[in-house]
Amino acid sequence: MARLAPQLRALEALAAQGGHMTRAAEALGIPQSSMSRRIQALEDHLGVPLLVHVGRTVELTPLALSLSRQLRGPLHELRHALDAAASTADPEGGTVRFGIPLTMGTGVLPDIIAGFHRQNPLVSLHLKQAHGQQLARDVAAGSLDLAVLIPPPAGVEHTVIGRQEIRAVLPPSHRLASRKALRVSELRGEAFIANPPEYTLRALVDSMCLKAGFEPSVAIEVTEFSLIRRLVQIGLGIALLPAGEVPQPGLAEIPLLPPAFREVALAWGPTARTPPAQRLLAFVRAAFRDAA
Numbered sequence: 001m002a003r004l005a006p007q008l009r010a011l012e013a014l015a016a017q018g019g020h021m022t023r024a025a026e027a028l029g030i031p032q033s034s035m036s037r038r039i040q041a042l043e044d045h046l047g048v049p050l051l052v053h054v055g056r057t058v059e060l061t062p063l064a065l066s067l068s069r070q071l072r073g074p075l076h077e078l079r080h081a082l083d084a085a086a087s088t089a090d091p092e093g094g095t096v097r098f099g100i101p102l103t104m105g106t107g108v109l110p111d112i113i114a115g116f117h118r119q120n121p122l123v124s125l126h127l128k129q130a131h132g133q134q135l136a137r138d139v140a141a142g143s144l145d146l147a148v149l150i151p152p153p154a155g156v157e158h159t160v161i162g163r164q165e166i167r168a169v170l171p172p173s174h175r176l177a178s179r180k181a182l183r184v185s186e187l188r189g190e191a192f193i194a195n196p197p198e199y200t201l202r203a204l205v206d207s208m209c210l211k212a213g214f215e216p217s218v219a220i221e222v223t224e225f226s227l228i229r230r231l232v233q234i235g236l237g238i239a240l241l242p243a244g245e246v247p248q249p250g251l252a253e254i255p256l257l258p259p260a261f262r263e264v265a266l267a268w269g270p271t272a273r274t275p276p277a278q279r280l281l282a283f284v285r286a287a288f289r290d291a292a
Contacts, residue, residue, distance in 0.1 A: 010038035011050065015068035016141030019051075019059050023134065027143040093122040094276035099135035099147030100127060103201065103225055103242070109148060112287040116280055123276045132200055139269040145277040148284070151200055152265035159266055161288040164242035166204070166260040167253045169228075171235045177252035184212040184240075184256060191219040191237035193228050204262060205240045264288070 010028065014035070017023040025035035043050050050064040060068070100109060117125065128135070128144060136153035138144040152158050168187065170177045176186060187209070194216065195202040209216040219237050222228045228239050233250045242262070243253060266284055271277070 007038045007042035007045070010035055011042060011064060012068050013141060013143065014039065015060055015065060016137055016143070018137075021058060023137075027138050027141065092120070093124070094274055095124045095126060096146065096274075096277045096280050097126045097128065097144045097271075098280065099138060099144045099149075100129050101132050101135065101148060101150055102129050102223060103150070103199075104148060105129060106226070108287075108291055112284055115287065116283045119283070120276065120279060123279070125280075131198065133198075136267065139267050142269050142271045144269065145272040145274070146266065146268050146281055146284070149265045149267050150262055152263055153267055156267045156269065158268070159285065160263050161266045161285055162264040162291070163261045164264060165255070166208075166240055166262065167243045167255055169232050169239040169241050170252045170254060171232055171238075172250060172252055173235070174238065174252065176254065179254055181255045181257045184208050184260075185214070187216075187238060187240075188212070188214040190217070192216045193220045193222060193231050193237040193239045194218045195223060195228075196221045199223070201241075201262070204260075208240065208260060 010024070013024040013027050014021065017027060021035055022032055025032040028035065039050060048061075048063060050061055050067075051058050052061055098113075113125065113127070117123075128138070130138070132149050132151070132153070135144065135147040135149055136156050139147050139149075139153075140156050148161075149156075149158065150164070152160055168176070168182055168184075176182050192205070194205055197203075205216060220231060222231065225241055228241060229244070229248060229251060231237065232239050233248075240256075240260075241253075244251075247253075266281065266288075268277070268281060272281060
């Protein structure tokens with residue numbers, strides 16, 4: 001049955017990603033064509049269908065869902081046993097799969113990763129940047145050992161390691177740019193530059209504006225904070241963003257009244273019990289604590 005391990009892992013990943021073939025393939029680090037072949041090979045071996053086509057989408061059959069639930073624990077235990085054995089042979093080495101939000105590719109987190117690498121040069125770090133929801137799914141499925149997530153995820157073990165203050169980001173010529181603080185209600189009628197709707201920060205921005213009595217008029221949707229700031233800088237709109245770690249020339253970042261924050265969490269899954277994963281877990285927690 002050892003030859004079925006790749007196929008079983010593919011089924012478990014597909015279930016963890018809600019039947020989304022592309023995301024499951026990305027979680028395993030394989031092409032989508034290989035993912036499809038593994039599922040087909042498992043169907044051929046079992047002699048039963050595991051997928052059904054509903055319109056243009058694919059769903060797992062009840063049998064496939066049941067099998068994936070039974071597989072999850074044994075597969076995680078197998079990976080843990082193999083990683084533990086490798087750590088015994090090479091206690092200073094090993095591999096850690098670490099997830100980073102798309103919005104934290106600059107600032108303190110890369111410095112923390114660099115610091116850990118300097119102290120643990122034999123540990124191989126496999127980094128993945130993705131949406132927070134995707135990272136949470138990967139941690140729960142065992143495709144990632146650890147991940148920094150915003151906001152803290154439901155259903156995944158985690159600890160809150162920090163928080164980000166949300167500020168109004170304005171061009172220096174804006175009528176409110178000289179203010180020491182402002183209320184969200186004062187931004188009614190402004191053209192907003194914001195993340196797409198699937199981003200958690202966009203949901204927070206929409207919620208803050210609705211509580212202030214208006215729906216934000218989003219003129220431009222952008223995924224990267226750096227580009228949002230640049231578009232604000234040249235006068236295409238305003239934004240609500242986490243405070244920049246370094247003041248950026250040509251922008252005014254105004255605190256809100258009342259202050260607004262979002263929490264940053266460090267989450268870990270069932271595969272995070274290896275010595276290198278535990279060292280990274282402790283290192284990240286200590287680094288955020290020291291930076292607070």
